[in-house]
Amino acid sequence: MQFNSKRNKLTAAILLWAATSSVSANIEVEISYLQQEIDNGPVLSNILPEPEDAGLKGAELAIQDSNTTGRFLKHNYQLNSFLSGSQEQLLEKAQEQYTQGVRFFVVNTSEQTLQLIIKSLAKDALFFNAGSRTDQLRTETCLPNLLHTIPSRSMLNDGLAQWLKTKRLQKVLMITGSEPNDKAYSAAFKRAAKRFGLKIVAEKQWSFDTDLRRTAQKEMPLFTQQRDYDVVFVADERGDFGEYVLYNTWLPRPVVGTQGLSPVTWHRVVEQHGAAQLQSRFEKLSERWMNSKDYASWAAIRSVAEAVTRTNENDATTVTNYIRSEAFELAGFKGRKLSYREWNGQLRQPIPLIHPRSLVSQSPQEGFLHPTNELDTLGFDQKEINCSNINK
């Protein structure tokens, strides 16, 4: 039955092609997906590990979505995906793909690997950063052929800080992990606190190395002993100790940041604005929940497909120009149309604030105004960046 219906479809497709091939040719779009498997080292809260194909499945779903659309236009999308722990191997693959004619790259790697890949290829390739949240990529080394679908740490923390301000949770106790990423996350929060007028009452560095699953109840209250605070902020990106801060603080206060109430790109609890459909398509494909990395890869490929659909072209320059133009809009299941900031190629997007079982809010919060687009109250605005090598 399955086989038959497939064959029928194929026959129909061939007939259709034969009938109309003189009018317009098929358009083939090849996209490379490169994912670096990063070992975060052993963590204390290792009960619920991140899926290893986070990002890849989002890319696969986007290809599937795009091909469903493409079959009406005779556009076909193909994904070439590579997962590796080795920077060298990914670099080699990228070069090999470029030589074979691929010009669209979705890169879910560390910032360093991403930079190396971009440098190693000619400038006519278009890159999507779907892995690195580094602010520096959006403020200093902006590249005209680099777009970011994953929000920066600043976007996430601005979204969080707006909510804290709205809830009048003004006095913050900060706890930062020892990893460089944790420090970067904290730095983004401090910037947000300053922008939106929150007060940091104390900053603490987490450097304990006991097994907190056994002793959190004992250690954490003492560690968070402080005269007064409204909320505890945690920066622990790899999930080492952060889960054990909740319900163990000296004062009974909410926990926000990388654990507790978290600003994210995407999460299973996001279901408004048609997101329920995206979630169920994803679950059917992957048998797991869609996460932030999946969403970033999905949005990257959907952006390429949207540009190809509207322009009927597959060359990287046309696609890049269209994506960066005012005409571009992406329906991303976040309740507003999404587009890219011309000053640093960042995808504008609302930031869901979630706890593991529900959506609490979505930023920008009401009342945080911006002269052109409220979404630009999240992350670095045009005047706040230092990019010299961007054309526009």
Place this chain on the structure above:
Amino acid sequence: MKIKNLLIPIAAGILLAAPALHAETAYVSNEKDDTVSIIDLNTMKVTDTLNVGERPRGILFSKDYTKLYICASDSDTVQVMDLKTKQIIKELPSGEDPEQFALHPNDRHLYISNEDDALVTIVDTETSEVLAQIDVGVEPEGMAVSPDGKIAVNTSETTNMVHWIDTTTYQLIDNTLVDQRPRHVEFSKDSKILWASSEIGGTVSVINVNDRKIFKKISFKIKGVHPDKIQPVGVKLSDDGRYAFVALGPSNHIAVVNANTYEVEDYILVGRRVWHMDFNEDQSLLLSTNGISGDVSVIDISKMKAIKSIKVGRYPWGVIVKP
């Protein structure tokens, strides 16, 4: 003074007599309550709440108003309710996740969009037989059959197309690319013009049915509302050919569009996140479902103003009026 006093009882008498003449009722599907609310349009009150399948969204009546069809999306079925007994008498094989549907003028063939499966399913409501399944774009949503019965159209929210289906051959005959996230389609009475709303694009495309090309794109502007929050969903055309009403989602307004010049004439403030609408029989009233405020707004067409809001279940989705 005396005359005035005399007039009041007479007026009251007329008002009291009215319900006996017109017992119009509105049916509202409540997406998050798995119920259908029934509103008496004379008293403007909910008189009954019926339990139906999971996540009810699209609803419509059979031509003679004896049956109610309900898309029970999460139950993967279209339920048929006998309106006399208010019992579900049949479940139709709708395909997975039916969201919206349209009844062919022959009163038998139901065209159903299967949101999760990128399909349109055509079901014979008498024999419960699936007549055809047609591949369409990602997340099929809006469905309409032209009043002359020749063409069915479906919109796909992620593919951003209007798909045209020949109702005699069940073949896809054409696709029209529209703006982001097309939601609802509505034919003009003469079957010559199709209106298609794009929720994220923020526009309504007016399409010539003959060549299937867009000849007018309507956009909206409401003072004090960010353009991104103006998200057209439901479209309703008045029978006199004067107006198209467009529900604008989270902007909490309904646009009044001149159906001849395609100019927006007015915006009516209603409840929060307005999606679908229907008229009463003489088209003096328009009802809208407001998902977030969980109510139905009643608009007086002569004043172009909401005169009443009626609390229903959680996340009201569709509304239809039985004369």
